[in-house]
Amino acid sequence: MSERTCLSIILAAGEGTRMKSALPKVLHKVAGLPMVGHVVKAALEAGSTAVAAVVGHGAEAVADEVRTASPDAAVSVQDKRLGTAHAVLAAREAIAAGYDDILIMFGDTPLVEPAALGRARALLAEGAAVAVMGFRTDRPNGYGRLIEKDGELEAIREERDCTDEERAINFCNGGLMAIDGRLALDLIEAVGNGNAKGEYYLTDIVEIARARGLHVGAAEVAFDNVLGVNTMAELAEAEALWQARRRQDLLLSGVTMIDPATVYLSHDTKIGADTLIEPNVFFGPGVSVAGGAIIHAFSHLTQARLGEGAEIGPFARLRPGADLAEGSKVGNFCEIKAAHVGPGAKVNHLSYIGDATVGAKANIGAGTITCNYDGYNKYRTEIGAGAFIGSNTSLVAPVSVGNSAYVASGSVVTDDVPDDALAFGRARQTTKEGRARDLRARYQAEKDRRRAEKSKA
Ligand code: UD1
Ligand code: MG
Numbered sequence: 001m002s003e004r005t006c007l008s009i010i011l012a013a014g015e016g017t018r019m020k021s022a023l024p025k026v027l028h029k030v031a032g033l034p035m036v037g038h039v040v041k042a043a044l045e046a047g048s049t050a051v052a053a054v055v056g057h058g059a060e061a062v063a064d065e066v067r068t069a070s071p072d073a074a075v076s077v078q079d080k081r082l083g084t085a086h087a088v089l090a091a092r093e094a095i096a097a098g099y100d101d102i103l104i105m106f107g108d109t110p111l112v113e114p115a116a117l118g119r120a121r122a123l124l125a126e127g128a129a130v131a132v133m134g135f136r137t138d139r140p141n142g143y144g145r146l147i148e149k150d151g152e153l154e155a156i157r158e159e160r161d162c163t164d165e166e167r168a169i170n171f172c173n174g175g176l177m178a179i180d181g182r183l184a185l186d187l188i189e190a191v192g193n194g195n196a197k198g199e200y201y202l203t204d205i206v207e208i209a210r211a212r213g214l215h216v217g218a219a220e221v222a223f224d225n226v227l228g229v230n231t232m233a234e235l236a237e238a239e240a241l242w243q244a245r246r247r248q249d250l251l252l253s254g255v256t257m258i259d260p261a262t263v264y265l266s267h268d269t270k271i272g273a274d275t276l277i278e279p280n281v282f283f284g285p286g287v288s289v290a291g292g293a294i295i296h297a298f299s300h301l302t303q304a305r306l307g308e309g310a311e312i313g314p315f316a317r318l319r320p321g322a323d324l325a326e327g328s329k330v331g332n333f334c335e336i337k338a339a340h341v342g343p344g345a346k347v348n349h350l351s352y353i354g355d356a357t358v359g360a361k362a363n364i365g366a367g368t369i370t371c372n373y374d375g376y377n378k379y380r381t382e383i384g385a386g387a388f389i390g391s392n393t394s395l396v397a398p399v400s401v402g403n404s405a406y407v408a409s410g411s412v413v414t415d416d417v418p419d420d421a422l423a424f425g426r427a428r429q430t431t432k433e434g435r436a437r438d439l440r441a442r443y444q445a446e447k448d449r450r451r452a453e454k455s456k457a
Pocket of ligand 2 (some may be wrong): 228
């Protein structure tokens with residue numbers, strides 16, 4: 001099948017009024033990726049050799065998103081929404097270029113799996129002119145029913161047109177289809193709009209194909225593949241299904257999650273085997289974690305990398321550009337941004353490390369802050385291998401601390417510290433014997449005086 005060419009047409013012209021949102025529906029995100037991005041990704045993974053999107057509402061933003069996932073995608077605009085068959089014909093030019101298979105997909109159906117698309121394509125390879133993606137459900141209400149006879153799909157009957165017998169059928173139309181590329185234009189152009197809604201229904205091509213003696217099949221897929229999102233509630237449902245699916249994949253690939261339901265993943269999260277993830281961890285987009293890492297509870301990661309055996313949290317915040325080498329540690333209440341933390345280095349407590357490099361095995365004491373921003377520009381801090389930064393140090397960038405250098409606690413470091421040097425950046429301590437007693441006496445006298453004055457008044 002892989003030699004067959006395939007054009008995927010993604011219908012995404014809908015306004016999505018029921019979302020009650022200014023954002024075009026298909027740009028709402030599931031796992032951090034706009035729904036239409038998921039659809040394009042699935043199309044490509046199912047072996048599509050070309051992608052065409054039909055856009056309308058929010059055309060430019062939707063087109064941009066499609067091109068992000070598939071730079072060569074053809075985009076056409078459907079300016080009037082006259083039905084799904086009419087929408088497909090907006091991509092007429094792409095269809096006419098000639099493909100073995102045409103896949104019709106919806107931009108608001110983000111959970112479609114490549115394997116399910118493959119099943120529909122397989123029916124074409126076996127000689128079907130049209131393959132419909134159907135699902136079985138106990139609650140078929142509202143869906144078109146798939147009317148089969150001797151293994152052939154005869155028609156898709158909308159609920160309101162069903163006989164009682166047909167209404168009892170629980171095999172329903174998911175909406176997605178595969179069509180023989182040589183027949184597609186002919187079949188779709190034959191669709192009329194003589195129905196109650198006056199729309200051109202793509203589903204009509206089933207009966208048109210059958211009337212011409214062509215084969216039509218139905219590929220049974222799990223319901224989530226065809227789950228269409230129309231409201232924020234359905235978006236949340238799609239999100240939950242996506243998360244459950246992906247968590248399951250990770251568990252089966254050797255990742256430990258103590259309470260999987262509390263771990264939020266993004267569309268591109270990569271986690272190696274033997275990583276342990278404690279409860280309540282959030283992975284934003286662009287995170288990769290090598291094997292054997294430990295992510296303690298309540299950590300939040302975005303565009304970050306953890307090397308083999310790195311350990312973070314609890315309550316670690318890894319922001320974009322956090323790059324933790326193998327065996328490094330970032331502990332509680334630490335924030336790392338655009339910084340490389342070298343192999344075996346430790347940033348264990350209450351620190352901010354931003355725009356910095358921390359050398360191998362360096363030890364960053366509690367409360368260390370890189371002062372990377374002066375309100376106008378950002379500057380870098382370089383910390384050498386094996387350096388020791390004492391607790392509560394402010395490193396005022398641009399500044400560097402050399403290999404194996406030692407910075408005393410409470411320092412404000414404004415000048416570079418050479419290799420192996422010891423730097424103090426704080427006032428020297430003075431101790432006055434007995435003066436605490438004098439101080440207390442003085443303060444008590446002042447308190448007594450004020451009290452006396454008040455009672456006189
Ligand atoms: C469709 C099926 C129905 C199936 C259901 C499953 C048709 C005619 N009906 O109905 O049998 O049970 O899906 O969810 O296909 N679109 C455009 N331009 C248009 C019309 C639609 O781009 O002119 C897009 C929509 O934005 C949407 C998709 O096509 O992404 C499907 O259209 P929709 O109106 O949701 O069809 P349903 O009524 O759900
Ligand atoms: Mg729909």
